[in-house]
Amino acid sequence: MRYTQDEFVPRLTRYRQLSTAEETLLDYFDELEIHPEHIEVTTCDSEYKDVMKKITEMVGIPKNYGLSPEEQEEEDRRKEEERKQKAAAEVAEKKRRNEAALAEMAAQYEEWQKNLSELKRQEYELLEAHALPLRNYLMKYVMPSLSEAMLDCCKIKPEDPVDFLAEYLLRNNQQEQQPA
Known part of the structure; x- marks a missing residue:
C-alpha cells in the first residue's frame, strides 16, 4: 500500500532478510534437474552457423508442427470440394x-x-x-x-x-x- 520512494529501500532490505535462500532462475532449473548449456556467441560468425549447429545437436532438428504435405494436399482437396459445393449451391x-x-x-x-x-x-x-x-x-x-x-x-x-x-x-x- 505504501510504495513511496522513501519506503522502498527499507522494505527491500526487510524482504532480503526474511528470505534466507537466494532463489534465482538457475536455482529453479536445478530443482527440475535441467542443466543449462552455455554457448559462446561470437561476432565474427555473422550467420551464427556454429551456434545453430550446437543448438541443433542439443535440441534436435527443427520440427514443423503444421500439416504434412499429404495432410496439406487433403486439406486443399477438402477446401476445393467445399468451394465446388458452394458454387453448385449458388448456381442452384x-x-x-x-x-x-x-x-x-x-x-x-x-x-x-x-x-x-x-x-x-x-x-x-x-x-x-x-x-x-x-x-x-x-x-x-x-x-x-x-x-x-x-x-x-x-x-x-x-x-x-x-x-x-x-x-x-x-x-x-x-x-x-x-x-x-
Missing part, C-alpha cells in the same frame, strides 16, 4: 430464383391477357351500343331504297353499276322529297 439458388421470377412473370402475363380480353369485350359492347342508333337509322331510311336500287341494278346490268346506283338513289330521293 440462382436457377431457383430465375424460375420463380419466370413463374411470377408468366402469372402477370396471364393476368394481363385476361384484363386485355375483358377490356376488348367492354370496348366492343360500347361500340355496339353507340352504333345501334346509326344502324336503326340505316335500316329505316337507307336500306329500303338501297335494296330496291340494287335489285334494279341486277335486272338492268349496267356498264358502271356504281354510277347507276348513285343516279338511282338521287332520283328516288328527289321523288320522295316532292309532295304528291
Whole structure:
C-alpha cells in the first residue's frame, strides 16, 4: 500500500532478510534437474552457423508442427470440394430464383391477357351500343331504297353499276322529297 520512494529501500532490505535462500532462475532449473548449456556467441560468425549447429545437436532438428504435405494436399482437396459445393449451391439458388421470377412473370402475363380480353369485350359492347342508333337509322331510311336500287341494278346490268346506283338513289330521293 505504501510504495513511496522513501519506503522502498527499507522494505527491500526487510524482504532480503526474511528470505534466507537466494532463489534465482538457475536455482529453479536445478530443482527440475535441467542443466543449462552455455554457448559462446561470437561476432565474427555473422550467420551464427556454429551456434545453430550446437543448438541443433542439443535440441534436435527443427520440427514443423503444421500439416504434412499429404495432410496439406487433403486439406486443399477438402477446401476445393467445399468451394465446388458452394458454387453448385449458388448456381442452384440462382436457377431457383430465375424460375420463380419466370413463374411470377408468366402469372402477370396471364393476368394481363385476361384484363386485355375483358377490356376488348367492354370496348366492343360500347361500340355496339353507340352504333345501334346509326344502324336503326340505316335500316329505316337507307336500306329500303338501297335494296330496291340494287335489285334494279341486277335486272338492268349496267356498264358502271356504281354510277347507276348513285343516279338511282338521287332520283328516288328527289321523288320522295316532292309532295304528291
